[in-house]
Amino acid sequence: LSGKLSGVFDGLSKRGALSQEDVNEAMREIRLAMLDADVALPVVKEFVKKVQEKSVGQEVLHNISPGQAIAKIVNDALIDALGGSGAVPLALNAAPPIPYLMVGLQGSGKTTTSAKIAYFLNRRERKKILLASLDTYRPAAQLQLQQLANQIRVTALPIIEGQNPLQIAKRAIEIGRLEGYDIVILDTAGRLAIDDVLMQEVQNIRDAVQPVETLLVVDAMTGQDAVNTAKHFNEKVGITGVVMTRMDGDARGGAALSMRAITGAPIKLVGMGEKVDALQEFYPERVASRILGLGDIAGLVEKASETLDIEENERLAKKMLKGKFDLNDYSTQISQINKMGSISNIMDMIPGMGKVKEKLGNKEIDTSILKRHQAIISSMTKAERKKPDIIKASRKKRIAAGSGTTVQEVNRLLKQYDQMASMMKRFNKLGVKGLMRQGLS
Ligand code: GDP
Ligand code: MG
Numbered sequence: 090l091s092g093k094l095s096g097v098f099d100g101l102s103k104r105g106a107l108s109q110e111d112v113n114e115a116m117r118e119i120r121l122a123m124l125d126a127d128v129a130l131p132v133v134k135e136f137v138k139k140v141q142e143k144s145v146g147q148e149v150l151h152n153i154s155p156g157q158a159i160a161k162i163v164n165d166a167l168i169d170a171l172g173g174s175g176a177v178p179l180a181l182n183a184a185p186p187i188p189y190l191m192v193g194l195q196g197s198g199k200t201t202t203s204a205k206i207a208y209f210l211n212r213r214e215r216k217k218i219l220l221a222s223l224d225t226y227r228p229a230a231q232l233q234l235q236q237l238a239n240q241i242r243v244t245a246l247p248i249i250e251g252q253n254p255l256q257i258a259k260r261a262i263e264i265g266r267l268e269g270y271d272i273v274i275l276d277t278a279g280r281l282a283i284d285d286v287l288m289q290e291v292q293n294i295r296d297a298v299q300p301v302e303t304l305l306v307v308d309a310m311t312g313q314d315a316v317n318t319a320k321h322f323n324e325k326v327g328i329t330g331v332v333m334t335r336m337d338g339d340a341r342g343g344a345a346l347s348m349r350a351i352t353g354a355p356i357k358l359v360g361m362g363e364k365v366d367a368l369q370e371f372y373p374e375r376v377a378s379r380i381l382g383l384g385d386i387a388g389l390v391e392k393a394s395e396t397l398d399i400e401e402n403e404r405l406a407k408k409m410l411k412g413k414f415d416l417n418d419y420s421t422q423i424s425q426i427n428k429m430g431s432i433s434n435i436m437d438m439i440p441g442m443g444k445v446k447e448k449l450g451n452k453e454i455d456t457s458i459l460k461r462h463q464a465i466i467s468s469m470t471k472a473e474r475k476k477p478d479i480i481k482a483s484r485k486k487r488i489a490a491g492s493g494t495t496v497q498e499v500n501r502l503l504k505q506y507d508q509m510a511s512m513m514k515r516f517n518k519l520g521v522k523g524l525m526r527q528g529l530s
Contacts, residue, residue, distance in 0.1 A: 107158060112144045115159045119381075126341035126380040129316040132350045140166050164377055170346055171373035177330070177355040178370070179206070180301045181214065186265030186273045188298045192291055192322055193306035195279035198334035198360055200230065202306050203276040204237035205360065205368040211243055216271040221246035221261035223254035223294065224278035234276055241365050244270075254278065258294045275300070283318065288325045295326055302329050304357070307348065309333045309340035316347045323352040334360035337367065342376045416474040416506060420466040423459045461494055462502050468492040477506055 116137050123133045144162050168174060180187065189206070191199045203220055210216040220238045222245070224230035231248045238245035246261050258275055265273040275298065280287045295303065305328045307315045322328055331348045336359040345356050356376075361367040408414050466474060468491030473480050480488070480503060489496045 107144050107147045109145050112141055112159065115144075115163075116141055119163055122381055123343060123346075126343035127313060127347075128343035128380065129313055129347040129351075132316075132347045135350065136166065136170060136346070164381070167346070167377040167380060168373045171349055171376055172355050172371075174372075174374055176370035176372055177357050179210070179357060180329070181210075181216070181272075183301045186219070186262060186270045187302075188262060188265075188300040189272060189274045189302040189304060190291075190295060190298065190300035190326075191274065191276045191304055191306060192326060192328070193279055194283075194308075194318055195281050197279060197306045197308045197311075198332075199279060199306045200224070200234050200237070200276050201363065201365075202304075202332050202334060202358075202360060202368070203234065203274045204241060204243075204365050206304075206358070207238070207243045207274055208241045208365045209368050210272060211241070217269065218243050219246060219261060219265050219268075219270040219273045220244065220276065221257060221273060222248075222276045223257050224276065225252070225254055225257070226278045230278065237365065254290055255293050255297060258298050262298050283321045288321070291326050300329075303327060304330050304332050305348075305352070305354070306332045306334060307344060309335045309342055309344050309359075310338055311344065313347075315344045316351055319348050319352050323354065328352055328354050330354050330357040332356075332358045332360065333371070337361040342379045345371070345376050346380060414510065416466050416469065416477055419506060419509075420463055420474075423463045461492075461498065464492040465489075465494055465499055465502050477503055 119140070120133055120137055123136070124130070128136075140163055143166065144159055147158060147162070179189075191203050193199050200222070207218040207220050211218050220234055220243060222231040222234040224234075235245040235248065246257070246264065249257075249260075252260070254277065261273050261275060264270070275294065277291055277294065278287070303326060305319060305322050307318060309315075311318075319328075319331070331345075331352065331354055333342065333345055333348070333356055336342060348354070348356060356371040359369050359371050359376075361369055408418055465488060468488045469480070473484065473488075480499075485496050485499045489499050492499075
């Protein structure tokens with residue numbers, strides 16, 4: 090735990106068993122953090138009560154502080170409340186065509202999510218998917234799904250004017266059966282608020298098609314309201330899983346905890362953006378830290394440790410400090426950065442970064458320049474990489490031609506390297522202490 094919470098935990102430094110007072114103090118902060126993350130109040134109360142009971146009297150091990158002990162209990166309880174560790178997959182083992190029914194309020198992201206799931210299952214699981222829109226209320230709704238289907242090259246049920254949602258659903262299953270589809274995704278209409286006519290309609294469809302998955306789509310940004318929606322849909326229709334959309338925004342994901350507590354159904358997937366590939370499996374560990382205000386640290390750490398070679402990095406850092414950083418090292422550094430994946434993907438794991446991305450025009454941050462630098466370096470000889478000073482005009486021409494770049498680009502790279510090298514020399518002269526004094530470290 091860090092940020093707001095860590096201060097409180099640090100305050101608890103006594104050893105021995107956790108006292109009521111220790112726990113109460115920490116719980117006040119946890120409560121605020123959870124409300125801040127939009128967890129519904131009754132769910133917060135229940136959670137805090139459980140953790141309190143678990144914590145008081147708990148022995149604190151010698152090597153950790155009481156704060157750390159509570160932090161661990163809270164984190165474990167949160168993961169548990171979110172469904173334990175690991176993701177719960179979509180049901181794929183049933184007789185085809187497997188009906189999936191998508192339900193939720195208008196604007197929650199049902200249509201987009203239907204297309205995302207189709208894309209995900211088609212590309213990753215090689216499933217043959219039929220998408221069908223049952224939304225006959227909004228004029229363009231059926232077309233919206235058809236366009237998305239075209240975009241991802243998945244089949245959409247042909248539109249027949251004048252059919253009601255129940256008729257469309259039956260036709261979709263029939264075609265699914267006749268034409269050998271694995272999964273038929275039924276995208277229903279939503280309303281701005283729960284209403285009985287809508288519920289009745291969804292019930293009729295459910296009874297007719299017997300869905301294997303009934304997925305409730307909820308907007309993570311709606312926080313507290315989502316609870317009522319979930320309660321209603323679960324009572325009236327019965328849901329098998331939840332998809333939380335707009336987790337790419339600032340929402341800390343508290344709704345996930347509420348959803349799980351109220352429906353008992355697992356959160357299966359999260360929507361991370363408007364594009365069809367912006368769908369991820371739900372990992373309780375990651376959302377737990379997000380609710381506590383930490384960002385998806387686990388995801389980041391995992392990604393970093395998967396890809397970064399720590400020893401390699403340390404070796405580079407030492408060389409830098411000695412002022413012996415050559416172009417070979419620069420090239421190694423670039424491949425490490427590339428291995429981390431796109432910068433924009435990494436930013437997705439940090440709540441609040443959505444805004445920063447928006448400011449950048451939501452564009453993929455350009456890393457192509459790094460790849461070009463690497464191409465240039467690989468066209469150099471060993472001697473040139475070790476001693477870039479020897480690279481004069483004719484060598485530059487040869488390198489540019491060899492790497493498919495221009496002499497200007499080679500110049501830019503050399504200039505950048507020069508700047509790096511001279512900065513490192515300065516660091517080196519000052520020594521680490523000097524750096525700190527200068528505020529450069
Ligand atoms: P429906 O009325 O429930 O079918 O909702 P739609 O699928 O039409 O989605 C409503 C809006 O939300 C559209 O503009 C979508 O692009 C957007 N949307 C859906 N899912 C996400 C998501 O995960 N992140 C973001 N940022 N936008 C989303
Ligand atoms: Mg829709």
